[in-house]
Amino acid sequence: MFKDEVLNKLAQEGGNVAQFVSFGPGGQRFSRIIGDNPDWIYNDVNTALETLMSRSGNGRINIRTFLPDKPDGNPFKYGLDDVREAVGMVQQFINQGFYIVVNENISITDGGFSGVLFGNLMEGAPGDTPRCVEKAGCMRLPRTLGFDLIKAVYGFPFHMPFKSTYRVEFSVHPHRVGYAQDKQVIWQAEEYDPALLPQAPEVEWPNRMSAAMGDKAYGLLMASIIGLPVPHTTVVSRMIPLFSFGEQIHSEEPDWVRTVPKDQTPGKFQTIRGWKDPFAIMQEDDPDNSKIAAIIIQHGIKAHYSGSAITDSNDKLILEGCRGYGDKFMTGNQAPEDLPSQVRGEVTFLYERIREKIGPARFEWVYDGRLAWNVQLHRGRTATSGNVIYPGLPKDWLTFHVESGLEALREMTAKAQAENLGIRVIGNVGLTSHFGDILRKAKVPSTLTQPMSQEKSA
Helix, strand or coil: CCHHHHHHHHHHCCCCCCCEEEEECCEEEEEECCCCCCCCCCCCHHHHHHHHHHHCCCCCEEEEEEECCECCCCCEEEEECCHHHHHHHHHHHHHCCCEEEEEECCCCCCCCEEEEEECCEEEEEECCCHHHHHCCCCEEEEHHHHHHHHHHHHCCCCCCCCCCCEEEEEEEEEEEECCCCEEEEEEEEEECCHHHCCCCCCCCCCCHHHHHHCHHHHHHHHHHHCCCCCECEEEEECCCCCEEECECCCCCCCCEEEEEECCCCCCCCCEEECCCCHHHHHHHHCCCCCCEEEEEEECCCCCCEEEEEEECCCCCEEEEEEECCCHHHHCCCCCCCCCCHHHHHHHHHHHHHHHHHHCCEEEEEEECCCCEEEEEEEECCCCCECCEEECCCCCEEEEEEHHHCHHHHHHHHHHHHHHCEEEEEECCCCCCCHHHHHHHHHCCCEEEECCHHHHHHC
């Protein structure tokens, strides 16, 4: 079936497509425009496009072309708002032998995302058309996790009217759009040989979706949809509409208000226990709106112990923490402590669940006396081994004392990167704290040395 036939059949069966009218060398073929009967034949191309543009949600249209023996890779015109210009293009394409689908333009900046569902793979990105899959950085998820993400973020169950053998181009929106006024739109569907279907991808980020909602929010969302215990979290994003996920906690503890950078930026921006105006936080920490993607508001947990964990270069768990809340531990203001066996057991169990679902990971945790909660998640093993934070053979070494603070370490790290230097960190901090995160992210050769008093007591 031709592309426009597929769209027309989908609309007949109750699926949602963008309003459209199609043409071929023989004239008009199909139409689905709100307010007119299905397949209404318009007097001419100008009348058809004028009607479509006037009833489009944003007054714009797109022109897609195809050939019977070449359905993809043909001319495509996006976001036209001049009827005469569009009519001229359609006539030109018809004269060249193309078939044409002219559809309403649905905004790609409304907080939704577009992508492709193909076999057990879902790919997509916000702020783009389904052709985003031809670019680097798309979100890639197994089919079922993609459906779970849509349900969590956009609040409705994604329904796919095609078998998994179809390659389906789609978009998801926070409000009703298209001919059938639904929150999802099918743009194209083609059936493939089952032997050509892609396998389920590994869950990985950063990607364009994690940048849109913030790396920290995306990691927590992944933790929630794969079934890990995550405290109830509300995401106030610049780009993605407000959404929440996780488990309600009635601990009578104050909420945490956390900044969410587009990319992981350990310990740089504010984390507040208790309430503070999230918009004021954004303005203070990111006045030019370039670094922070969102603010998250997370239910407070009565923390008996808190800390973080990483997978080291030997694929082993490094687990550290302290009594009470973990913010001071992460920023180097509280030293790691010996953890009770019950705490270590619960956090190790959490780690094993993470490994089963997404592989090696780095995460922050809080133990409430009963179980370990996941409060931050990043995928991947680290290069850390023993007291080596990040390996390498620099031309010389700098010495850094943790009392100088995280911002001073960022400055020294930039110098080390520029001059091929290593950094020896001296102080009572954890390998898994933000000090280690900064050096690992920068890939600066570095080691951690504990003070002599602690080494002797250990």
